[in-house]
Amino acid sequence: MKIVLCGSKKFIPKIFEVSEKLQKMGFETVIPREFICEMTKKEASIRHFSEIEKEDVSALLIVNETKNGVHNYIGANSFAELAFGFYKRKTVYLLNDIYEPYSEELVAWEVIPLHGDLSKIKKN
Numbered sequence: 001m002k003i004v005l006c007g008s009k010k011f012i013p014k015i016f017e018v019s020e021k022l023q024k025m026g027f028e029t030v031i032p033r034e035f036i037c038e039m040t041k042k043e044a045s046i047r048h049f050s051e052i053e054k055e056d057v058s059a060l061l062i063v064n065e066t067k068n069g070v071h072n073y074i075g076a077n078s079f080a081e082l083a084f085g086f087y088k089r090k091t092v093y094l095l096n097d098i099y100e101p102y103s104e105e106l107v108a109w110e111v112i113p114l115h116g117d118l119s120k121i122k123k124n
Helices: 009-024 041-053 076-087 100-108
Strands: 002-007 028-030 057-063 091-094
Touching (some): 002 009, 002 041, 002 076, 009 028, 009 057, 041 057, 041 076, 076 100
Parallel strands (some): 057 091
């Protein structure tokens, strides 16, 4: 099962950590290319949306840590990726809990909060 990871640039170390753990659990992961090589925000977004859209991708995992004192933070770009994943009928997970400002949408879209427990991800 392939999972696309999304999250704020501030969470890069955590995203790599989560990716490594998921790989050890037998999942294939995709991380944002802008975290690996230089590219414009526009190019990075287009490439990441292209990854999300692929047929072999089953799920998205939004790495939503605490940022600047805000718990379960999901930025604009990650929310856009999350919404696109929902539209493309991918299962969407949150590493932690629901981000309150988007709670109405996240609950309606049946986004799954993992509360930090990656073992809750179901293999398709």
